[in-house]
Amino acid sequence: MAVYKDGDKWxxxxxYTNWKxxxxxxxxxxxxxxxxxxAWEREIMLKQ
Structure with a gap:
């Protein structure tokens, strides 16, 4: 759950821990x- 600057992109x-x-x-x-x-991070978190 981290957002990093990678050159000129993000x-x-x-x-996470799965069901196993x-x-x-x-x-x-x-x-x-x-x-x-x-926004992508939030979407993935909601799917888990």
Missing amino acids: RVIYR GEKKQTQKRGFTTKKEAQ
């Missing part, structure tokens, strides 16, 4: 704005 790293108790991490890069990155 990157989101999202860590395993720790997982997913990330997505290439957002042009911080708001876009945060």
Whole structure:
């Protein structure tokens, strides 16, 4: 659950624990704005 500036783009790293108790991490890069990155992060959090 972190948004980072990656050069001129934004990157989101999202860590969570799945239903088996395993720790997982997913990330997505290439957002042009911080708001876009945060919106994607919120969407992923709602799916979990």
